[in-house]
Amino acid sequence: MVQMDFHIGIDQDVARARTIASEALTSSRFTNLGRPWSVTVSDVRTDALLALRLRAKAYVLDVRFEKAFETDVTERVVESLRAAAIERPAVLHRHI
Numbered sequence: 001m002v003q004m005d006f007h008i009g010i011d012q013d014v015a016r017a018r019t020i021a022s023e024a025l026t027s028s029r030f031t032n033l034g035r036p037w038s039v040t041v042s043d044v045r046t047d048a049l050l051a052l053r054l055r056a057k058a059y060v061l062d063v064r065f066e067k068a069f070e071t072d073v074t075e076r077v078v079e080s081l082r083a084a085a086i087e088r089p090a091v092l093h094r095h096i
Helices: 014-027 063-083
Strands: 002-008 038-045 050-058
Touching: 002 014, 002 063, 014 038, 014 050, 014 063, 050 063
Parallel strands: none
Antiparallel strands: 002 050, 038 050
């Protein structure tokens, strides 16, 4: 199973973003659709970041394709989020 995290701003369209991640998982030629897959959403906070995390998990057809799968899904999600005008989280503050 490969796990990938994507972050969006807390004021963004989370349902659309989840759909985008789901479509990216299920349309990748490397996904083993015979096994379970999921996209979950949760709030996350780091030192300078408040965001919604979309955690995409799916099985790959062959372990040799894990990095290709991760790259394929990430490119699809990033491109589709940009096309849907769904913004990434903003930095809350900066440390000097």
